[in-house]
Amino acid sequence: MKGESYLFVVSGPSGVGKDSVMTCLRQAHPEIEKTISATTRPPRAGEAEGVNYYYRTEEAFRQLAAQGQILESNRYNGYLYGTLRAEVERRMAAGKLTLLNIDVHGAANIKRLYPGATIVFLLPPTFEVLEQRLRGRGTDSEEAIRRRLDIAREELGHAGEFDAWIVNHTLEQAAGELYRLMAHKVDRT
Numbered sequence: 711m712k713g714e715s716y717l718f719v720v721s722g723p724s725g726v727g728k729d730s731v732m733t734c735l736r737q738a739h740p741e742i743e744k745t746i747s748a749t750t751r752p753p754r755a756g757e758a759e760g761v762n763y764y765y766r767t768e769e770a771f772r773q774l775a776a777q778g779q780i781l782e783s784n785r786y787n788g789y790l791y792g793t794l795r796a797e798v799e800r801r802m803a804a805g806k807l808t809l810l811n812i813d814v815h816g817a818a819n820i821k822r823l824y825p826g827a828t829i830v831f832l833l834p835p836t837f838e839v840l841e842q843r844l845r846g847r848g849t850d851s852e853e854a855i856r857r858r859l860d861i862a863r864e865e866l867g868h869a870g871e872f873d874a875w876i877v878n879h880t881l882e883q884a885a886g887e888l889y890r891l892m893a894h895k896v897d898r899t
């Protein structure tokens with residue numbers, strides 16, 4: 711489907727800066743949209759319903775899945791996260807450049823569903839930088855940070871399965887590279 715080439719999944723370990731890079735890119739290019747996922751994780755300070763996620767109970771999440779409203783989902787650090795079908799399909803149908811921020815397993819699932827999508831792996835300059843960024847966020851407990859670091863090690867092992875890779879040295883550089891990649895892909899289709 712032609713609309714698939716408008717889909718770009720940004721994946722990579724927690725703390726690598728996926729949200730920040732996507733926000734930086736969307737500030738420069740407001741025409742680019744991002745999908746909002748459903749999750750059973752409680753909101754962090756500063757997060758809001760319908761802005762960062764749709765926050766749902768496990769039961770409500772399962773209901774959405776049973777109704778076929780969830781395209782792919784994964785349990786991450788004890789919580790469910792899922793891409794809502796409507797969030798993706800309406801943007802594809804309208805031909806909007808669309809970003810999805812999902813974990814590495816979700817990225818592979820989206821690629822299976824939409825082979826024309828581009829899955830991008832965002833890498834930290836080093837593992838130590840990733841650890842500093844996770845701690846610097848100040849939003850997670852020490853235990854949660856350790857679990858996220860363990861998951862990050864596993865996730866980094868999947869980098870080879872992606873279509874493109876960007877190292878997040880600075881937000882502007884990573885957002886710029888992501889934009890060039892998107893523009894190039896869409897120009898060719």
Ligand code: 5GP
Nearest residue numbers: 724747783784786791792793811812813816
């Ligand atoms: P966080 O709790 O830091 O917001 O997100 C934890 C992880 O879940 C991140 O790696 C994020 O990319 C991933 N994630 C967010 N939404 C989705 C989704 O809809 N599907 C999947 N598979 N992963 C998601």
